Amino acid sequence: MQCPKCKVEDTAVIDSRLSEGARAVRRRRECPKCSHRFTTFERQELSSLIVVKQDGTREPYSRDKLERGIWLACTKRPVSRKRMDGVLAKLEEKWGANKKEVSSSTIGQDVMKSLKRIDDVAYIRFASVHREFRDVEEFKKELGKLLK
Ligand SMILES: [Zn+2]
Numbered sequence: 001m002q003c004p005k006c007k008v009e010d011t012a013v014i015d016s017r018l019s020e021g022a023r024a025v026r027r028r029r030e031c032p033k034c035s036h037r038f039t040t041f042e043r044q045e046l047s048s049l050i051v052v053k054q055d056g057t058r059e060p061y062s063r064d065k066l067e068r069g070i071w072l073a074c075t076k077r078p079v080s081r082k083r084m085d086g087v088l089a090k091l092e093e094k095w096g097a098n099k100k101e102v103s104s105s106t107i108g109q110d111v112m113k114s115l116k117r118i119d120d121v122a123y124i125r126f127a128s129v130h131r132e133f134r135d136v137e138e139f140k141k142e143l144g145k146l147l148k
Pocket of ligand 1: 035
């Protein structure tokens, strides 16, 4: 790991600890040349997790892709990056806990449940984009609750 200050190539790890429910490692590093101390945050990618889509096809899990959908739903809503990161870290832990595969509808449902607790509008947007409502009536019912 390069020193951000003097660009020397080799820096020493002086402390490391797990965070985000052991999915990420926070490392304190020190440069042997200029003694600059800095922190790195290395997230363990869930590269082995496979998403099974509704038509039965499979693709590798992508946090980026899921995050894009979530942030689109959260446009102009008071949802913080930190809060959403925490929610995703917890869900990823659940999805990757026992199995190597998770269905896209499980992901959709879990994200919806979490968004519902955080922000109603983001929840409705996410759910309608992902067509997770069973029918139009159910969608109207959820929308009606918001407008009360
Ligand atoms: Zn340095």
